[in-house]
Amino acid sequence: AQKITQTQPGMFVQEKEAVTLDCTYDTSDQSYGLFWYKQPSSGEMIFLIYQGSYDEQNATEGRYSLNFQKARKSANLVISASQLGDSAMYFCAMSGVDYKLSFGAGTTVTVRA
Amino acid sequence: NAGVTQTPKFRILKIGQSMTLQCTQDMNHNYMYWYRQDPGMGLKLIYYSVGAGITDKGEVPNGYNVSRSTTEDFPLRLELAAPSQTSVYFCASSYLRSRYSNQPQHFGDGTRLSIL
Numbered sequence: 558a559q560k561i562t563q564t565q566p567g568m569f570v571q572e573k574e575a576v577t578l579d580c581t582y583d584t585s586d587q588s589y590g591l592f593w594y595k596q597p598s599s600g601e602m603i604f605l606i607y608q609g610s611y612d613e614q615n616a617t618e619g620r621y622s623l624n625f626q627k628a629r630k631s632a633n634l635v636i637s638a639s640q641l642g643d644s645a646m647y648f649c650a651m652s653g654v655d656y657k658l659s660f661g662a663g664t665t666v667t668v669r670a
Numbered sequence: 671n672a673g674v675t676q677t678p679k680f681r682i683l684k685i686g687q688s689m690t691l692q693c694t695q696d697m698n699h700n701y702m703y704w705y706r707q708d709p710g711m712g713l714k715l716i717y718y719s720v721g722a723g724i725t726d727k728g729e730v731p732n733g734y735n736v737s738r739s740t741t742e743d744f745p746l747r748l749e750l751a752a753p754s755q756t757s758v759y760f761c762a763s764s765y766l767r768s769r770y771s772n773q774p775q776h777f778g779d780g781t782r783l784s785i786l
Contacts, residue, residue, distance in 0.1 A: 602777035648712055660712030
């Protein structure tokens with residue numbers, strides 16, 4: 558069984574600053590994938606970034622980067638230069654050998670002007 | 671680009687009624703999924719399908735049924751609606767297995783369902 562833990566229910570960040578969202582996971586699979594999704598107040602799920610368990614380099618997508626520490630089983634999302642439009646719920650998720658996504662409880666980010 | 675389309679967007683049901691949530695995708699994805707999201711929580715997998723004619727249970731399948739007669743469509747049926755099924759339901763699709771590639775699951779906009 559897979560478990561995703563996001564320990565930060567809510568965070569505030571000043572516009573133009575960086576913010577790090579924590580995610581730890583537990584799995585017995587050797588091969589797995591880690592994903593981050595954004596859910597704005599409108600409700601849709603938006604894919605942000607992916608990290609494979611065998612990827613040696615941390616994934617980056619524009620202002621999003623994933624700080625992957627395999628030995629610690631953590632996959633933290635870093636959002637650089639926060640914008641007001643980044644205010645949303647953020648979910649960490651992983652898929653293992655059974656190709657099902659398991660989601661964390663989410664972290665709400667509020668960007669202040 | 672339609673992507674994943676869910677209908678209806680909102681629905682109110684009475685206890686004991688039944689209904690089908692529709693989901694269709696136009697990306698020729700072989701994998702499709704149904705999730706539910708309770709307030710303030712993450713998504714939980716209800717059922718999934720790896721191709722036409724093949725479905726399997728996820729984490730919370732009780733009270734639901736699915737079918738996959740075509741690659742495009744993956745309807746979710748509630749037979750006897752209960753208040754515990756009040757939730758937001760998301761359909762998603764992906765190509766191949768998520769863990770093997772950087773192809774993410776694409777989500778529909780969700781169906782907000784209330785059982786009263």
